[in-house]
Amino acid sequence: MLRRKKALEIMEDKSDGHRPVFTGPDPDEGLGSEAFRAIDRMREALSARVTGGISPAAVALAYFDWSIHLASAPGKRLELIDKAMRKTARLYAWLLMAGMHPDTPPCIEPLPGDSRFRDDIWRQPPFSFYAQSFLMAQQWWHNVTHEVPGVSPHHENVVSFIARQLLDTVSPSNLPFTNPEVIRKTIETGGANFLRGWQNWQEDVTRLATRQPPAGAEKFAVGRDVAATPGKVVFRNHLIELIQYAPTTETVLAEPVLIVPAWIMKYYILDLSPHNSLIRYLVEQGHTVFCVSWRNPTAADRDLSLDDYRRMGVMEALDAIAAILPGRKVHAAGYCLGGTLLAIAAAAMAHGAAHDPDDRLATVTLMAAQTDFTEPGELALFIDHSQMHFLESMMWNRGYLSEDQMAGAFQLLRTNDLVWSRHVHDYLIGVRSPMR
16 A cells, blocks of 8 residues: 555646546556566567567668658669669670670679689679679669668668678579589589588588587587697686686796686687697797686576676686786786676776775786777677667577577678578588588
8 A cells, every 4th residue: 555655646636626646657567567578578589589589670660761761762763773774884885895805804893801703713704794793783782772861870781781681692602503613513413412412401400400519510529629728627606617728838927817708609719729729829838828618508597797797707717816826917818708898897997996906917908809889890780779679588588698599690790601601512512511
């Protein structure tokens, strides 16, 4: 009754005497309303299984913003018609010249980082025409999705990104009858490459459905092929294990190194193999190296916060190092999200220095880490209110964001390297791509 009285205000109505007018929060809100919200979260969590974690509402909002503004911009549409006519004329002028002079330079070059058409065979007809036509279309669609008056920058980036993904599905490099390498392999094997590709596809689908590692992963055993630098666990809490790697030199540097990798990766991201291992290199230079190995979260860890990761990850690792090597300052290095967390921890240590000195860090090194997220690059495509609510619903349902959902987002950002090249090599050419 007291809670109900606090939630209501009884105000005097001058028109007909005293009449209770209810303002403020609804006294019936609470557990019941949370149940209604749970229905929405469950619906979104189920939708995520179909959409791969992409919010359909976020995509629809971007599409409607772009399409409505394009439909109401006759000048932009006339400009696109003009560009289409000029690009077509340029393409056929090049085709005419290339027919008479085979050494004619292409009329358009791929974008930097696009290696699909780098092979010389793509400069020979008819494959040169396929490639040049596609690149011209790709450039035109870039014009279609950019500089439309009134479209918000975020929605413009989302629409451009989706248009690029859809266009890549019909790239001549991804189709069996326009890719010269696939055609050559088909002639050599009498079509057996498609049979092997079908078998590879069936195996991949089976492994995905049964949650097995991808084909070829068995060749990389932890401690033998990856994470081969000898080390031992010297500290453990609920969130981390701290691994110590002893130097292999006669003389040892006094101050140790602490490596904080991202918690979405394995600790051996910087110790993949002897020839490209940062950890091995450091111990061979006389450094004592400590590395954080993060716990794989479960639904029981749904209430862990970023500050828990700072406190139990970075700070307790520093405490453990201080117990092993007392009085030594630490050179800390953070990789990816681990670098972001390390920067937060270092800032917190510096902030408390006036009344509680904590100067245990000698240096801080950040590798591929962000501290300013105002311009996060293409990751901003997945950052808006609709998408974030969608992700929160997924984590509400499972308790954490699964590795396949995170991997899907990164694959979308680099589909040519991580999706389409594998699709062509494994399923059309019929040869397994080597796992690296």
